[in-house]
Amino acid sequence: MNQQLKQSLMGMLIGGMALAGLNTPLFAQSEKATQDDPALKIYRASATKINDLVHTKLDVRFDYAKRYLYGKAWVTLKPHFYPTDSLTLDAKxxxxxEVALAKGAANTPLKYTYDGMQLHIQLNKTYQATESYTVYISYTAKPDELKVKGSAAITNAKGLYFINPDGKEPNKPTQIWTQGETExxxxxxxxxxxxNQKTTQEISMTVEKKYxxxxxxxxxxxxxxxDGTRTDTWKMDLPHSPYLFMMAVGEYAIVKDSWKGKEVSYYVxxxxxxxxxxxxGNxxxxLTFYSKILGYDYPWVKYSQITARDYVSGAMENTTATLHGEFLQKTDRxxxxxxxxxxxxxxxELFHHWFGDLATAESWSNLTVNESFADYSEYLWLEHKYGKDAADEHALEAAQSYMSMVQYSGDKDLVRFHYHDKEDMFDQVTYQKGGRILHMLRNAVGDSAFxxxxxxxxxxxxxxATEAHQLRLAFEEVxxxxxxxxxxxxxxxxxxxxFDISYNYNDAAKKVTVIIQQIQRENKTWQIPMAIDVYEGSKVTRHNxxxxxxxxxxxxxxxxxxxLVNVDAEKVILSKTDDHRAFSTYAFQYHHAPGYLNRRIAIEEAADAQATNPEALKLLQAALKDKYHGLRSYTISKLNFENETVKSATLPIIQELAKQDPSSLVRAAALDALGALKNAQYASLFEAAIKDPSYAVEAAGLEGLAALDIDKAYTLAKQLQNDSKGKLVNAITGVYARKGNPxxxxxxxxxxxxxxGQDKLNAAFDYLGFLSKINNTDAVIKGIEQVKAMCVQFNNPQVNNYISNWMQEISRKKADEATAVSGDNRAALEKQAEYFKKASEEVKSSSKD
Incomplete structure (x- = not known):
């Protein structure tokens, strides 16, 4: 399962918080709440196996009006080890x-009790571990009538979803899809x-022929x-866990590809x-890359990917049939x-088909053997396809997301047998930190051994089913x-x-001593292998x-x-470091130490000294032409244009980047920087950018122009709105907010x-900003209700609190505006202020559910 949305949300909300001083009041409160939580005293063991699933056969049809599934199930099982005369199935x-023992064509009724969550069945006899049996169940699933709780990563847990089943939403297709994780x-x-259960499967779905x-x-x-319907039967001959079962139904185009004779298909x-x-298309x-580096070919019969509307998570690695949120559907622009x-x-999601689908975490406590690997697969792919700079940038963003979480809510073990709810395992520790840990493990043992x-x-x-200790044993054996x-x-x-790092140079003895202190507040001393590179001009000596x-x-x-003495030369260690050395070493590091992080750290140091150190400014000028677009963009963001020396030294480069950098993200960043200057000499540059194929560049151009001439920007926004996506929508909304036209x-x-997806959150900020500027009560109420619905969908306390606070500010602003007017305008603004206030309270309280 992909956690990209949650990572983005956390990064937006707390990514700017300082990482020093983790013993802040917020962190301390989190620790105390953790200690007082009785749920955390429960040891979350792997599920006891009394019966083992062997095969699952389903025959289902759908009632769109009622949001029901009518199903027949034939579940074949056998005792795990000890003889048993009973069976408990989850059925929520x-x-x-009907519940019966199926033998050939005959069904023999079985006694059972059902509590609404589990089906307890008395078998017809005591079965031995060598005997299998099949239970037949006729049932109706009613997911919309089930009250279940999701999480920040998986925002709903009702399993089966009917999307626009009555066709009343004109811009939304009718779909059915499932989401099995967690349970x-x-x-x-x-x-x-x-x-820790594995089963083969066969599913027959009866649907309208158009689907x-x-x-x-x-x-x-x-x-x-x-009756005009069609029954499709899908068969899975290799066993996998029940949470990986999936169905999807809808009007899709199917684009087919292939790999080694296996079907690869894309449903959009x-x-x-x-x-x-x-x-x-990649x-x-x-498939080739991962099969090669793992020495283990993709094991399943086919690989399909499908998109879904209103999906409750980023994406899900259902075996051979990955489900993606609609955010993945993008035009070429x-x-x-x-x-x-x-x-x-x-x-x-593809890498999960080895780590998660093939070898599966035996419990949610060991989720790392699924999700940490999938997180690290992103690094591996970027490194292979786009180079180490792109991979290292991605890794840094992941590490920052994890450390921000620590600042906000405290830290947790990677493998944790004590948690409040299994959904809590889907966090930045399991994903982002786990991925960085695998990178350190790779560095510690070397690529071949890894x-x-x-x-x-x-x-x-x-x-x-497997756990982290089995991973350890594999590394030990190799x-x-x-x-x-x-x-x-x-x-x-x-x-x-x-780490606190300092240096002592003894030129007489021609020796340098590196002193590394561990200053973490925990009473824990780390054992960390690392490389230290010593640079004497072009000569580099590595010390492990x-x-x-x-x-x-x-x-x-x-x-x-x-x-330069470069500690952790590979920059792979997940740590916080205070490195005491002269700026000249960072300047040397930028030009001579390979790797994205070595260059980025040097840029950060130069940014801090740009106004007073000519050498720092010279480094930033060079970094504006860095080989990697991400560092060019980052350097632009660090320039201090309030300093005239910095401005005159870098503006000519920024203008060229805005005009012709090959990366649209760099062009957009350069235009944003120029736009902040509000200088009319760049108006023609902004207008030219509005014709760029990139939405991000168009957006930057429109925003730059709006700062100079809002009326002209408004006219152009009207022309652009019919073909607008992503950041351009944000820019147009911003222009409309400034005009305040209802x-x-x-x-x-x-x-x-x-x-x-993430764009929804950005759009919510823009929407609320727009609503704060207009005096149209009906529009304000409709907009607030839309944003409230988004908060319910995301079900993220941090997001909800942030939006609640913003609504409170808008409420105060509208109340203040009301005091300056009279009559109907005053009454309207007072009503809007009250509605914002009420919505703020509702959004905040919903985050506590």
Whole structure:
């Protein structure tokens, strides 16, 4: 499952918080709440296995009007080890019609009790571990009538979703799709809904002929029925866990590809058919790449990807049939500004087909063996396809997201057997931190041993449930080394080291001593292998050391005084570091130490000194022409144009970047920087940008022009609005907000409705900003209700609190405006202020549910 949305939300809300001083009142309160939570005293063990699933056969049809599924299930099982005469199946919120023992064509009724969540069945005899049996169940699933709680990563847990089933929403297709993770498959079919169960499957879906279907495995038959419907049967011959079962139904275009004779297909809404290969087209190359580095070919019969409206998470790795949120559907113009985000989602879900689907976490406590690997697969793909700079940038953003979470809510173990709710496992520790830990493990053992260990782990645990210790054992077998030191620190512990680094040069002895202190507040000393590079001009000497004490010192000889001593030369360690050295070493580092992070750190140091140090300014000028577009954009964002020396030294470069940089993101960043100057000499540049193929560049041009001539920008915004996506929508909404014309509310409201994923949150900010500027009570009430519905969908306390506070500010603003007018205008503004206030309270209270 992809957590990109949650990561983006957290990054937006707390990404700017300082990482120093983690013992803030907020963090301390979080720790106390954790200690007082009785749920955290429960040991979350793997589910006890009394019976094992063997095969699951389903026959289902759908009642769109009632949002029901009418199902028949044949569940084949056998006792795990001990003899048993009973069976308990998870079956949430169903009407159970019949329960029987199926033997040949005959059904023998079985006694059962049902409490609305579990079906307890008395078998006809005591079965031995060598005997299998099949239970038949006729049932009705009623997902919309089931009250269940989701999480920040998976915002709803009702398992089966009817989208626009009555067709009343004109701009939304009618669809059905399922979401099994964590334990929601049992909302739509009876099963043992635990990760440590594995079963083969067969699903027959009866649907209207106009719809296409998708499920796990291979489409083995399609049968036209006398009533005008069609029954599609999908069969899965290899076992997988129940949470990975899926169905999808809708009017889709299917674009087919192939890999080694296996079908690779992309299901998209018909308007996106012509873009499908640009959205998903690297999938066959990913299959080849991952199969090669793992030494284990993609094991499943086919690979399909499908999009879904109103999806409750980023994406889901249902075996052979990944489900993506609609945010993945983008036009070619949108993809220009996507910065590989779509591909990271595609890569993440595909890699799960080895780590998660093939070898599956035996419990949610060990979710790391699923999600940390999928997170790290994004790094591996970017490194392979776009180079190490792109991968390292992605890794840094992930690390920052994790550290921001620590600042906001405290840290947790990666493998954790104590949690409040299983949904809590889907966090930045499991994803982003886990991915960085795998990167450190790769660095510690070397590429060859790392990938050979993954191969051994997969071969040993294929089609089984597994845990972090089995991963450790695979690494130990391959490397011949005890790896407990690494796993105890990173997998079965929490936090990260904080280093204070200083240097002592002895020119007489021609030696430099590096002093590394561990200053983390926890009573924990980390064992960290790292590389230290000593640069004497063009000569680089690498020293591999291990930090193992609260204070360590390492002494290295030199011939000439080093230009740079680069601690953690690979910049792979997840840590917070205070490195005490002269700026000249950072200038040398930028030009000579390879890697994105070495250059970025030097840029950060230069940004701090740009106003007073000519050498720093010179470094920033060079960084504006860095080989990697991400660092060019980052450098632009760090320039201080309030300093005339900085401005005169960098503006000519910024103008050239705005005109002709090959990256649309750099062009947009350069235009944003120029726009902030509000200088009329750039008006023609902004107008030219409005014709750029990139929406981000168009948006930057429009915003720059709006700062100079709002009326002209407003006229151009009207011309652009019919072909607007992404950041251009944000820019147009901003222009409309400044004009405050209530006639523009339809555009803003409709675009908000059409938007999904992270863009939905950005659109909410713009929408509220627009509503704060207009005096139209009906439009304000409608807009508030739309934003409230988004808050319910995201179900993210941080987001809800943020939006609640903003609504409170708008309420005060409108109340103040009301005091300055009279009559109907005053009454309208007072009503809007009151509605914002009420909505603010409702949104905040909803985050506590």
């Amino acid at each position: 919120g169903m009407d159970i019609k 929601s498959s049992s909302v739509w079919f009876p099963t043992i809904d635990k990760t 296409v279907t998708l499920s796990n495995g291979k489409l083995v038959s399609q049968k036209n029925n006398a 809404e018909k308007p996106y058919e012509k873009y499908a290969r640009n959205i998903f 999938t066959p190359e990913m 949108e993809l220009l500004d996507n910065n590989n985000s779509n591909e990271c989602v595609v890569a993440h 990938f050979r260990s993954l191969n051994l782990y997969l071969r040993t645990n294929a089609f089984k 490397t011949g080394r005890d790896m407990n030191w690494f796993f105890n620190q990173w997998y079965f512990g929490k936090s990260f080291p904080q 050391v291990t930090v193992a004490n609260r204070v360590d010192s390492f002494t290295f000889a030199y011939n000439t005084k080093p230009d 006639d523009d509310v339809a555009f803003v409201a409709n675009k908000f409705d059409e938007t999904s």
